[in-house]
Amino acid sequence: MQFTKRAFLASGAAAATTLALPRRGWTQTVQQVGTMEITTLSDGNLMLPAEFIFGPMPQDELAGVLAPFDMMPDQALTPPCNITLLRHGDNVVLFDCGAGFAFQDSAGRLGDALAAAGIDPLDVTHVVVTHGHPDHIWGMLDDFDEPLFYNAEHLMGETEFTYWMDDATVNSIGEERASFAVGAKRRLEMMEGNMTLFADGAEVLPGVTARMTPGHTPGHMSFVIADGNDALMVVGDAIGNHHVAFARPAWESGSDQDLAMGAETRTALLDQIAADNMTLIGFHLPNGGIGTAERDGEGYRFVPSA
Template sequence: MQITRRRLLQTGGAGLALAGTGAGRLWAATELSFGGVTVQTLSDGHLVLPADFIFGPMPEAELAPLLSDFGLSADAPLNAPCNVTLLRDGDRVVLFDAGAGNAFQPSAGELLGALDAAGLAPEDITHVVFTHGHPDHLWGVLDDFDDPLFANATHLMGRAEWAYWYDPATVDSIGSARTSFAVGARRRLEVLEDAITFFDDGAEILPGVAARASFGHTPGHMSFEIRRGTEAVMVVGDAIGNGHLAFARPGWPSGSDQDQTLAAATRLALLDQLAYEQMRLIGFHLPAGGLGRAEKTSDGYRFVPEAG
């Protein structure tokens, strides 16, 4: 397996550039190749989140020293990187999630520039596969005219996830803090309704790409195992939502999860599998481009970014 970590791509196809040169906008990508496929992560920018959005339900007395260890504060906003995974496999060019678009947060929605820097246009994408329907993963699927941005692509979403966001009752049950999530998801899924392909847990959605149920963050959240022979990487979406406490204390509830109890159980099981099998993972909100491994510690796990 050949790995290139933190490859810096400059807009306009100018090739590699060094951070801090000021010559255009840079997008960090992590790239690996195995079994005839190439997997990259491209930045959609980042989210700015109130700390309470994640830390709110966690045990306060135990939380404080851990935050200090990670250089975090319960009072300061969190910057969450957004890593969109791109799979190149022969004629297939597959995006896992579509980014936030221009209607969510001004710090996100940079995917088009990252694709351009990688030498791709929206019409080059053959498949868009969704982990779940939250804004930073789904809202970038439409262009400024509310038409599908990836016009030549087949769009795929887990059946349970689609049913949740398409249900008109969701807007009344999701809670006021996420009402806009439900409204925005339904509007976009209505546009895709006649073109969506559904799948269930365990399905091979594309050659060598298997869907793995990882419910809890949302009711139908899916992860995806990209495998060629004995080599594999797991695209975990938001099932492992950050590079600090999601690893150090995976059993703790996170305010970012819609079903906090189920999400914690899912996170524990997923980390146990990844650490035991030493399978690489890509997380949408993990640091260093999102690619790395889960390493078991005495009381939890830690995220180890993939070495270049």
């Protein structure tokens, strides 16, 4: 079977494509923010065709931008999936909950990571959602279609929730992403009775403030986690990789639903993060996803935390 963008976007086909692939091992990276402990846990990795990200980019310039990363424009991509875990007082908070069992076989490893960290899913008090794509929310339900984080309050931006719950989305999102819409709506309907919605700028939990960062999806949210003078930002997929997203943030990425808005959001975020010397956590960034952005020529470079 040829590994194409269409094959990836059709979840069933994507699972079939990756059945024989090895699973990534569990990893964790820890960062302290004041009295808050931040840990990133591995949900495995995705398998993406190059065109899923690189398709709309200037092809005559792309090879030169990728060369420092030992990458080629036609190279299949295997981005990691980093789930952020916040422990503060009695709160055990997950930012997103992974792909679960039904998306790609190379992902859905959060259960292993939680077990290695000594956390039972029933210990989780809150699940805070950046956006409704499969690798971020399909892990809400277990393989019996029951809520996996049964005791947790689930929180999602109102704009994002409304988008995925709208019956019209499956017909407007495009044929290749229609399965995303079906899967998201089914899971959000199951969780609707335990879902708290919030707006841009809301303090969703003590020390956690939502920031609208649209483009990747219409209501994508990032989150600033702060305690005293310490702060970091969970950026989800607003900054979706460590190569072109940093080196050429203004280039449109095929992974974004609104390509122009995604590029505008990404550029503004990196400008702020670099200017403020703020730590960030990216869902698909390497080395646990925690690091900083430094100016580098026309763009930036990702510097992982030690």
